[in-house]
Amino acid sequence: MHNKTTREQIVSVADELFYRQGFEHTSFADIAEAVQISRGNFYYHFKTKDDILDAVINQRLTNTQNMLDQWEMNGETAADRIRRFINILITNRRKIKAHGCPVGTLTSELAKLSHAAKGEANKLFSLFRTWLRHQFTELGCKKDADDLALHVLTFSQGVATLANAFHDEKFMRREVKQMEDWLDSVIANKYKGR
Amino acid sequence: MHNKTTREQIVSVADELFYRQGFEHTSFADIAEAVQISRGNFYYHFKTKDDILDAVINQRLTNTQNMLDQWEMNGETAADRIRRFINILITNRRKIKAHGCPVGTLTSELAKLSHAAKGEANKLFSLFRTWLRHQFTELGCKKDADDLALHVLTFSQGVATLANAFHDEKFMRREVKQMEDWLDSVIANKYKGR
DNA sequence: CGAAGAGTAGGACAATCATCCTACTCTGTC
DNA sequence: GACAGAGTAGGATGATTGTCCTACTCTTCG
Numbered sequence: 001m002h003n004k005t006t007r008e009q010i011v012s013v014a015d016e017l018f019y020r021q022g023f024e025h026t027s028f029a030d031i032a033e034a035v036q037i038s039r040g041n042f043y044y045h046f047k048t049k050d051d052i053l054d055a056v057i058n059q060r061l062t063n064t065q066n067m068l069d070q071w072e073m074n075g076e077t078a079a080d081r082i083r084r085f086i087n088i089l090i091t092n093r094r095k096i097k098a099h100g101c102p103v104g105t106l107t108s109e110l111a112k113l114s115h116a117a118k119g120e121a122n123k124l125f126s127l128f129r130t131w132l133r134h135q136f137t138e139l140g141c142k143k144d145a146d147d148l149a150l151h152v153l154t155f156s157q158g159v160a161t162l163a164n165a166f167h168d169e170k171f172m173r174r175e176v177k178q179m180e181d182w183l184d185s186v187i188a189n190k191y192k193g194r
Numbered sequence: 195m196h197n198k199t200t201r202e203q204i205v206s207v208a209d210e211l212f213y214r215q216g217f218e219h220t221s222f223a224d225i226a227e228a229v230q231i232s233r234g235n236f237y238y239h240f241k242t243k244d245d246i247l248d249a250v251i252n253q254r255l256t257n258t259q260n261m262l263d264q265w266e267m268n269g270e271t272a273a274d275r276i277r278r279f280i281n282i283l284i285t286n287r288r289k290i291k292a293h294g295c296p297v298g299t300l301t302s303e304l305a306k307l308s309h310a311a312k313g314e315a316n317k318l319f320s321l322f323r324t325w326l327r328h329q330f331t332e333l334g335c336k337k338d339a340d341d342l343a344l345h346v347l348t349f350s351q352g353v354a355t356l357a358n359a360f361h362d363e364k365f366m367r368r369e370v371k372q373m374e375d376w377l378d379s380v381i382a383n384k385y386k387g388r
Numbered sequence: 389c390g391a392a393g394a395g396t397a398g399g400a401c402a403a404t405c406a407t408c409c410t411a412c413t414c415t416g417t418c
Numbered sequence: 419g420a421c422a423g424a425g426t427a428g429g430a431t432g433a434t435t436g437t438c439c440t441a442c443t444c445t446t447c448g
Binding site: 020021022024025098099100104105107108109111112113114122125147150151153154155156157158159161162164165166168171174175178 | 214215216218219292293294298299301302303305306307308316319341344345347348349350351352353355356358359360362365368369372
């Protein structure tokens with residue numbers, strides 16, 4: 001590959017800092033220090049702080065899409081893929097305990113700021129929602145696919161929020177286990193149902 | 195009763211603004227304008243912004259405790275009271291769609307700010323957790339009472355986060371209905387179980 | 389070599405922030 | 419009616435913010 005351009009470095013550092021500290025609480029100075037660049041020089045790469053936010057959200061959208069695409073090529077079943085999604089909570093448990101869910105916390109911060117980019121951030125949720133709906137459709141739950149997708153998202157947001165508050169890993173594992181059992185019962189009922 | 199003192203006005207206005215705009219994004223000027231008081235004069239009532247935050251959290255703790263106490267005196271069953279808790283999502287749906295859950299969003303904001311009052315804000319969660327645990331114990335689920343309490347909290351946090359993102363009232367009602375069914379099954383299993 | 393343009397350094401800029409101070413106006417008491 | 423103390427007004431302060439400008443250093447290509 002190639003070395004990261006300064007612009008790419010800014011975006012990836014800002015991504016991490018926005019996640020850890022929040023968007024508003026992260027200043028140009030913070031990013032500049034982390035990238036080892038002059039503060040005032042940002043103007044050359046990004047006209048405004050909002051432009052950096054847009055770039056960060058777009059990067060997250062791209063990365064997420066790539067992750068989901070890769071899952072699709074693994075020869076697993078739709079059920080396996082949903083399980084993989086649920087288990088992100090375990091995989092990323094350390095970060096989630098420390099900073100919550102990157103999607104949920106960003107969305108709710110931007111909502112409070114009445115920020116123009118709120119709609120963009122919501123696309124991250126929509127990306128997962130659409131993908132999950134697709135998986136449930138493939139599972140044969142076409143009629144309820146969207147409801148089921150939202151239910152999975154609800155669960156993961158709830159777990160992330162409480163994990164962040166209580167730093168309780170046992171709680172996370174217990175809830176994930178329950179969710180996996182729920183998924184099994186959804187699949188079983190689907191075959192019994194008709 | 196008596197008219198609200200200036201101090202009480204500041205606290206209740208700050209409470210509302212911290213909820214709607216977030217703590218960091220709310221300035222002294224915002225609060226001063228809403229209370230119709232001179233900005234610089236805050237120092238007389240509160241030494242620092244953090245002191246206002248403490249007062250706001252304490253007020254929320256008191257109000258919440260009062261609400262729960264009142265529920266306890268209604269002659270309802272523990273199951274009714276848990277249902278009442280779950281249905282806060284419906285009662286406050288407008289505010290939740292607009293600003294999320296007051297407890298969850300504050301806790302996660304303070305976590306990102308590494309703010310000293312994070313522990314205080316967490317007490318709001320703990321208050322509900324302890325109360326719910328108590329209700330489940332009364333229901334006869336003593337062994338799992340804390341797990342069940344956390345499960346209810348997880349659910350309500352997840353619904354609040356997604357309601358804030360998607361502004362979807364049907365989704366809220368559907369999830370609340372599912373949660374009530376889940377509660378019924380918990381109660382039923384408890385009698386079958388032993 | 390020398391011109392051009394990409395990228396950078398460093399600081400200026402006005403705005404906004406929390407904080408703090410001093411001078412003032414009430415209100416009640418002796 | 420004088421005094422004390424609670425409460426207020428309004429502005430000063432220094433720090434920090436996002437933004438913007440100008441002068442500089444590279445690299446590239448003729």
